[in-house]
Amino acid sequence: MDGDWYEASEVKVLVSSGESTRTTFGDEATARLRRLGASALTDVELLAVLGVAASEADVKPVLMHGLAHLLDAPELAFQVAPMLTARLHAAIELSRRVPARRVERPRLYSPNAIATWARTQLVQHRLEETWVVSLNSRNHVLRFDRVGTGGSDHCHVDAREALAPAVCCRASGIVLLHTHPSSDPEPSIQDVATTRKLRTSAQTLNIVLLDHLVLSDSGYVSMLEKGLLDGGRGGAVMRRPVFADEVD
Numbered sequence: 001m002d003g004d005w006y007e008a009s010e011v012k013v014l015v016s017s018g019e020s021t022r023t024t025f026g027d028e029a030t031a032r033l034r035r036l037g038a039s040a041l042t043d044v045e046l047l048a049v050l051g052v053a054a055s056e057a058d059v060k061p062v063l064m065h066g067l068a069h070l071l072d073a074p075e076l077a078f079q080v081a082p083m084l085t086a087r088l089h090a091a092i093e094l095s096r097r098v099p100a101r102r103v104e105r106p107r108l109y110s111p112n113a114i115a116t117w118a119r120t121q122l123v124q125h126r127l128e129e130t131w132v133v134s135l136n137s138r139n140h141v142l143r144f145d146r147v148g149t150g151g152s153d154h155c156h157v158d159a160r161e162a163l164a165p166a167v168c169c170r171a172s173g174i175v176l177l178h179t180h181p182s183s184d185p186e187p188s189i190q191d192v193a194t195t196r197k198l199r200t201s202a203q204t205l206n207i208v209l210l211d212h213l214v215l216s217d218s219g220y221v222s223m224l225e226k227g228l229l230d231g232g233r234g235g236a237v238m239r240r241p242v243f244a245d246e247v248d
Contacts, residue, residue, distance in 0.1 A: 050091060128149070
């Protein structure tokens, strides 16, 4: 087609009238987010922005019980809507990490300080969970990771999962946090046995297990303070900073 040339403005019109620019539900939701902010969007619109909902019908099976259901029963949610659930959990984790990286890393040097800080980071669920706080040699927080989710009265923790975050960030010490959905923070015999096994595993990697705190609505129990951790050579001793303004 010799001689069939178009001006730039004509090309723009031709492209804009094509099928590829057809507005989708996700596009409309994204435009609303830009104009009004994320807080103005419905649950379905927010999911559409994440790319997992073309309409309310796409997510109706999950939204029947509300978005919180995805956190309380993740196994069921993954069965019903695996991609939606995976992306939503990823978005929640990113939203948790971003504010933490904007502020100075907290220095935690006592069981009470750790328990107080942890309550600002955790959302109470119906299931037991185990988290690991990875610390440097001055007790600054390097990472905070969930390493186990169990049932209503138990939570199995694999040593490899528990120690992997500390290895990744070259932590010198870790503190285990264990949530009890019940109001009783008293550790079980199994909790103590698991902690001592993890402590031995950590020592082989030159990582000190400083404490294991069990948190509940009524308070917390520190295994270190109760003398439930072996206190022999290489025992867990919380290190207090020498100067409040000391930097690494």
